[in-house]
Each structure stands twice: as structure tokens, then as C-alpha cells.
Amino acid sequence: YNIEEVTEQKVKTAFFMIGQSKIELLESTDPDGPIGKFIEKKGEGIHHLAFAVKGIENQLEELSENGVQLIDHQPRKGAEGLDIAFLHPKATHGVLIELCEKKA
Template sequence: MITGLDHIAIAVPDLEKAIQRFVEDFGLTFKGKEDVEDALTSTAFFPVDKPSIELIHPLRGQGPVQKYLEKKGGGMHHLCFRSDDIEADVERLKAKGYQFLTEAPTIGAHNCRVIFIHPKSCDGVLVELNQPQ
């Protein structure tokens, strides 16, 4: 079951500059960076009183975030909902006609199991489901 909004991801063309802005200008606590090889993405998290803000940047200038930045130049990339049973949520949503970008969850940031719902299924918004392991 979906238990809450986990994070809002923002695609950024310059990760270090964006980290500096969120720390120095907004006064947020920087939790650290993590590369997600499977998604070709570098992430930086700023936990706030639920949900957290995630800055994402293409790893080695490759992957879907790079394509997003080339098209849009940055901006809100996706919403992530936390799940306590990602398999059941995927099955339930598939039965309702939702399309996913992959057949099954993969490992994402913070070693969570993640899967993305195609934007066509959510009025143009890319939605991620995640479940901590």
C-alpha cells in the first residue's frame, strides 16, 4: 500500500551548483550524494520534514536524465511514493491499466526497490514507487 510521498526529484544541469544553492541559500541539510549506476544518475538528498528533495543529475552525461535535461533544461522530474509492498502495488496498478517503464522493480538510491509508472498513465507526470529493503 502507498504510505506517503517519499520525495520530489528535480533534474539539474549542474549538481554541485544546485547542492550549494540548497545548502547556502535555502539552509537545508545536505544528506549526501549517491550514484545509481543502473539509472545512470547521480543523486543528492536534502531531507525535510517529509518528503525529501532529491536533486538528480546524469551520471557521466548519459541516461534518461541527460535526455530530460537536453529537452527541458532542468525542472521537476518525478514524484516518488513510498510503498510498504511494492509488488502488490505494481500488481494492483497494472490491473487498473497503468503502464510501467520496466517489468519489475530494480534497485535505486538508498538501496530501495524502485519502479517508475509511465507518464502516459499519470496525466504526464513521471511517478516512482519505492520500498526500502
């Protein structure tokens, strides 16, 4: 339902809705970007899981206070105008987790 380029992340995204779940496909636009580096190191496959949250800043603060290692301590802009932040895979058994919030 949507294709967009996120220049800050050096990625092109394509979104599909499957029932209530959203699938996002990523294409690197630069081999030195985060997705390009991931594919070079690990090959194609699942990059991360994303969860919609409310109050992303509070969620990050609570996670940090509980010892969860974060990549992003403050949200940044992602595709579809969402505020996003990532948890470090070391804190989530090797799975990169993204928190997303749609701001009004």
C-alpha cells in the first residue's frame, strides 16, 4: 500500500497489510547504510520485528531503567512519519526490536 525512501536510514521501504499486521520490506540504497551492512554480514532474511507502542519516550525510559540495552535513547523519524527507536539485540536474545509510535 506504500513505497517510500527514508534517506536518513539509506533504505527504500515497501509496506503490505495482512489482516491487522503490517509487513515492511527493506531495500538498501547504499551498501554502507545499516541494511546494506546487515545484508553483507548476515545475508538476506528477517532484519527486525517492530511493535506499535504509545508513549515511546516513556517506554524507552522504563526499558533503560530496567537494564535493557538500547540503540536509541530518544526516538527518531522513520518511514510513514512514525517515531521509532531500536532495542539492542544483545538485550533481546539476538533479535533487533523496533518500537514505533504514530504521533497525532
